[in-house]
Amino acid sequence: MNHFKYFKKRKTVEPPQFKFEEEYWGMVKDPDGKLRNLIDEREKRYQDYKDEIDFINQLPAGRILDVGCGFGYSLSWVNEKWEKHGTELSSYAGKIAEKYCKVFFGKLDEAKYPDNYFDVVSAFHVLEHVEDMVGMVKEIYRILKDNGHLVIQMPNFDSGCARRFGEKYRMLNDKTHINLISDYGLRLLLEDHFFKVDRIEYPYFETPHFTSENLLRLFDVTKMSPPFYGNVMSFYARKLAGGQNTAEETVSAILRKSINLERDTVSQNLNSLTALAHAIREAGEKNVAPVWIAKDSILKVLKSLSSFQRITSEFYSLEQSVPNFKQKTPVILIIDTLKPLEVFIDQIKKANGDLFVVGAEKDLSTINGEKNRLICVPTTQQDEFDKILLTILSGIFQLRQLQSHIIAAK
Template sequence: MIDLPKYFDLCVEMKKLYISKDYYAPIKRNNNFSKDDYWLESVDPDGNKRNRIDEKEQYISDISAEMDYINKLKPGKILDIGCGLGWLLSAVDDAWEKHGVEISQYASEYATKYANIKNDDFLNVDYDSNFFDLIVMHHVIEHMENPIENLKQAIRMLKDGGTMIIATPNFDSGCARLFGNNYRLLHDSTHISLFSDDSMQRMLRDHSLLVDYVDYPYFNTRYFNKENLDKLFKTNEISPAFYGNFMTFYCRKNK
């Protein structure tokens, strides 16, 4: 059972997003835990207990597409916004000058073994303009109350022609439309800014980011299996992981 406000209807919110041309749909959630609790034991949409501290190898495997892309870039300065426990930065070649920002004190202290970490809200962090060659926001923008202001801050810090990678759930995917409020990515109560593929494309374009391409990771991941495919026919239950649920945008800052 996904805990949602009584007024909320995902399909209606996504339709309104398309008509209004807003960039995201905000949702008020009941978050009764601290910023550190997110990194401790939790329960996934299927009711399985998980502890993120034990998931390093799986996490790095899950971001293999992003890492393949990063490894082809000329090393420079990288910033991982919402770097969590620092595992993406740990997988980046040491030829890069690595920086991260993380709001959780617990996670940021853990991540210091991999990079230069600032423990703060990203909007409070003051890096120089045009400082970074690569900025990554991997499944963090949906957790932000002010995603547009955070994006503007990141763009200011990115060099002209620099690369930005943004990954986030697609709340207007085929699976989201089919399952509505049973869409599994609504389960996380820290998902408070909901994007569609269309709205994210518009937001990036309107803020001088050129989208080189968009990836929808699924077929080469652990989620592509018969069990998840069978769940597609059970629309009265929590939706399965499926193609189009996640989207990753590879962008460049317009010179």
């Protein structure tokens, strides 16, 4: 998965398979040169994650997973009514965590948790370490229940201190911090993968780090940066579901807020737009999402689409043969005519295409297909039809940044 849209990957002197064992979890030297024994810091973990833990404890008890749980100290402060799970690479830390939760030793994707399994997933200072952060977000989405909560705390590598101190920014001191992401990048990453970000916090003023000594250190950029507001960011997000109560949130995430559809249009097409966005995401960035147009009058809409970056437009006739797709591929068919299309639709399905049909309500009534594969343009006026159609298409393509072959029927 291409990560450049979201964050910068840092190369460090550490070996690729760095072992997070006793040398990492035992007696360590922090960015200020102080020796600390991490195993003695259970109380400190509560202070560091107090707001996040309090948030979890006010939720109805269920099943929680802490990714990269370390010693299990954050879960130790979660109400005992919860069924607690953790993943951990370190056998040294994980053995201690077993006092507080059921531990899987290994990477998250190796645990093979069931779909829609957890009510809450937390990741405290984990995402900056992993080789495939985008893949981890996808896996968290899979194992979270609909409307389940994702709680993240991690460094913000575009904070005020990061900009002021440069290479002396304290969050760069740990050489295993390889994913340098900002608050904007993390929000974009989550929203692109169908999470609704409810709240972002920057814990500092209520922590022991808020001292006059640390504030005065801001003036000396020749030394290590101090703990300061914005260095750490906490995200509270939810996995979007298809329920009516999240209709506007879901479509906003799917179409990256570049869409300005009327409320009725959003509500009417929620399930179909959600299914289409999921199909495009699952197909992957290298797999194109072809669009067939069943009438010449829509070509002007497609010409407008060429102005968007990363979209390649190629026009062919409907009579040309349908290619065999190597994998299940979302295919969009746009109609505004009663022209018989049964043969063409049958060809698409036989070619491994996952067909979505866009059109006016009167035309869609002639299509025999699943309701969540039909996207209704609620107007009979051609100008309005073209405008809404362009909005839907451009939003989908901008969201996924797909290279798209646009195929038009004459």
